[in-house]
Amino acid sequence: MTQTYCCYQPIVNAMLFRLFRFVSSGHKRGSRSFGLLSSSLISACLAVNSAAEAGNGKSEFANMSLQELTELEVFDAASLLPTKPNKAPGTVYSFQREDFSRLGVRRLDDLLAYVPGIQLNQYRKRHRSIWARGQLNRFNDKLVLMVDGIRRQHVYYGNFSLGDNFPLEKIEKVEIIMGPASTLYGANAFGGIISVTTRDFSEQTTLEASGEGGSNARAKGTLLFNDNHLQAFGSYLGQDAPFRGDRKSFIGGESLQPLDEDYGNLFAKASPIDGLTLSADYYHNNTPFLFIPNTQDAFINEETLTLSGQYETGDLDNGKLQANVYYTWDNAREHEIEQLTRRLGYQENQNAVMAGSTVTGFKRLWDDHVLALGVNWMHTEAINMDYARYFHFRRGFLNPPLQGSLLSDPEVSNDDFAVFAQHIWSIVPELELTLGARYDHFEQFGDYPDYRGALVYSPDERQTVKLLYGTGIRTPTFREYLKVLPNSDFNAPIPDPERIESLELGYGYQWEHASLNVTLFNNEIDDYIYQTPTPDGKDVYFTNSRTPWEMRGVETVVQWQALDDLELRLSAALLDAKDGKGGKLPYLANWTGNLNVTYRYHADHRLGVTINYSDSRPDRNAYVADDPRAFITANLFGSGKIIGDLSYMVGVDNLFDTRIYDPAADFGSDYNTERSAREIWGRLSWRFNP
Amino acid sequence: MRLKDTTSQWRPRVAGVLPAARAAALACGLTVSILFGLFSPHLSDAADSRVDQVKAAFVLNIIRFVAWPAESFRDPAAPLLLCLYRSNPHGRAMLELEGQIASDRAVSVRTISALADSQNCQILLIDDSELAEYSTETPIQAARPLLTILDMTEREQTEITRPNVMISLVRKATRMGFEINLDKVRQAGLRMSSELLKLATIVENGG
Numbered sequence: 001m002t003q004t005y006c007c008y009q010p011i012v013n014a015m016l017f018r019l020f021r022f023v024s025s026g027h028k029r030g031s032r033s034f035g036l037l038s039s040s041l042i043s044a045c046l047a048v049n050s051a052a053e054a055g056n057g058k059s060e061f062a063n064m065s066l067q068e069l070t071e072l073e074v075f076d077a078a079s080l081l082p083t084k085p086n087k088a089p090g091t092v093y094s095f096q097r098e099d100f101s102r103l104g105v106r107r108l109d110d111l112l113a114y115v116p117g118i119q120l121n122q123y124r125k126r127h128r129s130i131w132a133r134g135q136l137n138r139f140n141d142k143l144v145l146m147v148d149g150i151r152r153q154h155v156y157y158g159n160f161s162l163g164d165n166f167p168l169e170k171i172e173k174v175e176i177i178m179g180p181a182s183t184l185y186g187a188n189a190f191g192g193i194i195s196v197t198t199r200d201f202s203e204q205t206t207l208e209a210s211g212e213g214g215s216n217a218r219a220k221g222t223l224l225f226n227d228n229h230l231q232a233f234g235s236y237l238g239q240d241a242p243f244r245g246d247r248k249s250f251i252g253g254e255s256l257q258p259l260d261e262d263y264g265n266l267f268a269k270a271s272p273i274d275g276l277t278l279s280a281d282y283y284h285n286n287t288p289f290l291f292i293p294n295t296q297d298a299f300i301n302e303e304t305l306t307l308s309g310q311y312e313t314g315d316l317d318n319g320k321l322q323a324n325v326y327y328t329w330d331n332a333r334e335h336e337i338e339q340l341t342r343r344l345g346y347q348e349n350q351n352a353v354m355a356g357s358t359v360t361g362f363k364r365l366w367d368d369h370v371l372a373l374g375v376n377w378m379h380t381e382a383i384n385m386d387y388a389r390y391f392h393f394r395r396g397f398l399n400p401p402l403q404g405s406l407l408s409d410p411e412v413s414n415d416d417f418a419v420f421a422q423h424i425w426s427i428v429p430e431l432e433l434t435l436g437a438r439y440d441h442f443e444q445f446g447d448y449p450d451y452r453g454a455l456v457y458s459p460d461e462r463q464t465v466k467l468l469y470g471t472g473i474r475t476p477t478f479r480e481y482l483k484v485l486p487n488s489d490f491n492a493p494i495p496d497p498e499r500i501e502s503l504e505l506g507y508g509y510q511w512e513h514a515s516l517n518v519t520l521f522n523n524e525i526d527d528y529i530y531q532t533p534t535p536d537g538k539d540v541y542f543t544n545s546r547t548p549w550e551m552r553g554v555e556t557v558v559q560w561q562a563l564d565d566l567e568l569r570l571s572a573a574l575l576d577a578k579d580g581k582g583g584k585l586p587y588l589a590n591w592t593g594n595l596n597v598t599y600r601y602h603a604d605h606r607l608g609v610t611i612n613y614s615d616s617r618p619d620r621n622a623y624v625a626d627d628p629r630a631f632i633t634a635n636l637f638g639s640g641k642i643i644g645d646l647s648y649m650v651g652v653d654n655l656f657d658t659r660i661y662d663p664a665a666d667f668g669s670d671y672n673t674e675r676s677a678r679e680i681w682g683r684l685s686w687r688f689n690p
Numbered sequence: 691m692r693l694k695d696t697t698s699q700w701r702p703r704v705a706g707v708l709p710a711a712r713a714a715a716l717a718c719g720l721t722v723s724i725l726f727g728l729f730s731p732h733l734s735d736a737a738d739s740r741v742d743q744v745k746a747a748f749v750l751n752i753i754r755f756v757a758w759p760a761e762s763f764r765d766p767a768a769p770l771l772l773c774l775y776r777s778n779p780h781g782r783a784m785l786e787l788e789g790q791i792a793s794d795r796a797v798s799v800r801t802i803s804a805l806a807d808s809q810n811c812q813i814l815l816i817d818d819s820e821l822a823e824y825s826t827e828t829p830i831q832a833a834r835p836l837l838t839i840l841d842m843t844e845r846e847q848t849e850i851t852r853p854n855v856m857i858s859l860v861r862k863a864t865r866m867g868f869e870i871n872l873d874k875v876r877q878a879g880l881r882m883s884s885e886l887l888k889l890a891t892i893v894e895n896g897g
Contacts, residue, residue: 061743061744061746061747062746062747062750062790064747064751065751066748066751066752066755066885066886066889067889069744069747069748069751069866070865070866070867070889071865072744072865072866074740074741074744074864074865074866173864197864200865203888203889204888204889461781512781512782
């Protein structure tokens with residue numbers, strides 16, 4: 001330990017003691033204590049910092065090997081071009097692979113808790129809904145998920161899930177771009193983009209294996225082969241979903257649903273010639289319908305295969321071309337088993353295909369201008385959307401069974417096209433202007449233009465100011481505009497596409513050992529699409545808001561290396577979301593945030609704790625049993641090297657087993673859904689160069 | 691199921707909230723943090739970004755795999771002198787290499803204003819912005835064991851003449867890599883480990 005660190009050991013100990021004493025007394029002190037504690041912790045740490053800066057400040061990269069350094073993602077791209085993070089024309093949160101262990105996360109949606117402005121909500125089936133800047137949805141259809149530049153979504157719901165189905169072990173980097181990015185990434189990049197980059201090829205042939213175990217009979221294994229032209233990855237996880245047996249169903253009674261589930265993934269990519277990458281990504285998941293009522297058990301089986309090819313050639317000065325093409329087979333089956341007889345009660349298929357291609361050209365002109373021009377095509381097609389209901393929880397077994405298609409057009413097929421352009425102009429070295437425009441032709445919904453402009457001003461090496469304006473569009477998914485209502489005679493109108501207009505102001509400041517980023521945003525959304533009960537209350541359908549919905553707020557991230565071995569990260573967001581009449585939108589928390597403290601107590605070992613906070617989430621139901629109160633949870637984790645290339649991660653998620661209830665954002669009569677219980681887990685990872 | 695009477699279409703249920711005190715506490719914490727940070731007396735002249743830290747780590751790791759002839763040092767305890775040519779755009783990240791151990795010697799860092807001042811240096815780090823000046827000063831053939839490293843990571847295109855540059859830090863898409871001109875390394879009397887060469891792109895003379 002350094003001399004400097006030893007002098008401040010008592011102060012560090014006092015801070016940690018106060019933190020752990022608070023945490024150990026549970027969350028009963030509520031949100032006020034959280035605010036007071038975090039503010040006093042930060043203030044005390046900062047007071048120490050002025051003297052502690054004299055320390056030798058070794059960076060976290062100093063202990064990395066040369067090979068590890070060559071595999072680091074150093075640059076990101078919110079404008080499709082590599083650029084340093086603070087100059088990207090948007091609010092971008094970037095997480096590298098080393099951040100997964102530093103923050104103790106095992107799933108992508110756990111990582112999203114570190115992005116201010118994102119709220120997570122447990123859906124009644126299995127996935128967690130991701131709400132970016134107050135954009136309510138039960139399925140993650142207001143965001144776009146890209147994996148290596150290829151769009152991924154479940155076609156019927158327009159949904160994607162970022163839980164255990166998405167192994168982190170094959171991921172190199174995750175970037176979250178908040179706000180409408182439609183001009184670059186197309187329709188539905190409405191609330192933002194989650195861009196995942198898989199592991200890059202390795203200069204040396206490498207084998208990596210990991211094994212993970214934990215509570216709820218969790219057992220997971222992964223294997224990765226990687227060399228400079230070929231990569232193959234496999235992952236399998238089996239467990240009981242980490243939810244309590246006494247959880248309430250979405251109609252308020254008990255649920256007897258078995259919790260066993262499994263997830264499998266096979267992924268391969270190859271680069272047979274320079275610039276060309278071919279990949280295949282196969283998923284097979286079996287998950288429970290967590291909050292089904294006690295009259296039946298329900299299960300969701302999903303199987304997807306995505307084949308893609310990407311080609312890149314040239315450079316900016318002489319002209320650069322990027323092209324990709326993909327085809328996805330997207331199959332899902334949901335079925336229910338009647339509880340007493342164990343007979344099939346219901347089944348539905350959600351089989352579809354999605355395909356697309358994007359070609360983008362880049363060229364630097366006159367040193368200070370970079371132009372990008374592109375075209376995009378996307379095809380979606382329903383293959384099998386049949387359902388059959390044999391049992392109804394109120395009416396018993398049906399004779400004859402109810403059969404049909406989930407969609408009013410069972411053979412729907414859409415081809416959508418777009419052209420887009422982007423211009424980046426370095427006006428002066430400190431000032432950069434990005435302008436983007438996109439014109440979409442939607443086969444079902446017509447033609448729409450969208451625009452985006454960003455000014456990024458960096459007066460010196462420490463500061464960045466960003467001003468952003470953008471528009472975006474989201475067309476309804478198959479389920480939203482073609483949903484059959486078998487239980488109701490209501491004839492639902494087809495919803496219009498929803499449109500967003502967004503204004504952002506961001507500021508970033510970089511010190512030697514700390515950084516601060518603050519973003520203010522104001523979003524106005526016309527024709528917001530949301531789910532609501534039919535007038536007769538017998539079914540649900542999708543409709544547009546009659547007035548614009550307004551979401552505005554502030555997001556901030558403060559990162560601070562307080563001492564050589566002590567890092568703090570505070571993220572916080574304030575959201576004010578209203579409907580067009582000025583009424584507060586339900587289900588959303590005003591304040592959310594978390595505080596992460598990581599302490600490297602040995603050159604090869606570190607310990608971390610994250611405290612998460614959320615305001616209460618007002619529910620429009622008046623059920624006494626519901627309880628979407630404010631909450632505080634804590635996660636504790638550690639990681640490090642055991643010997644050589646053998647490393648470990650251990651952790652406890654929801655350390656004090658806090659019970660948290662999320663409102664069902666259905667604008668109807670569903671009860672709250674309870675979040676997962678405490679999980680204790682451990683992982684060993686081994687890396688080998690044959 | 692028991693319902694509470696409601697008089698409005700929907701009524702938010704909120705429990706245990708002290709919004710004013712909580713918001714004020716958090717705002718105070720953030721404000722204090724910002725004020726402390728803004729008026730801290732120990733700000734350095736240059737930012738220490740992640741990119742610069744990675745570059746510094748590359749430099750340190752590279753020089754650990756290079757061997758200098760014994761006559762390059764005045765005595766066995768002499769430090770390994772890393773000289774920054776004319777400027778240090780990497781800020782504190784590069785300065786923090788001071789005292790690190792490489793090849794059984796402690797690294798010492800200093801900035802020199804001209805090539806003539808590099809007589810005692812074992813490593814010369816040149817920023818891309820200084821390449822033009824370096825090209826006018828450097829002799830055509832490398833005559834002594836001075837490891838020259840050029841930072842070209844800000845360039846998309848690396849097909850340029852790099853006289854007397856043995857190692858170039860380059861950008862590879864979103865990552866960093868490095869290129870080695872083995873001919874120049876050998877002419878300078880330096881030896882490199884195969885562990886270093888395995889991870890490098892080997893370039894020809896003239897590059």
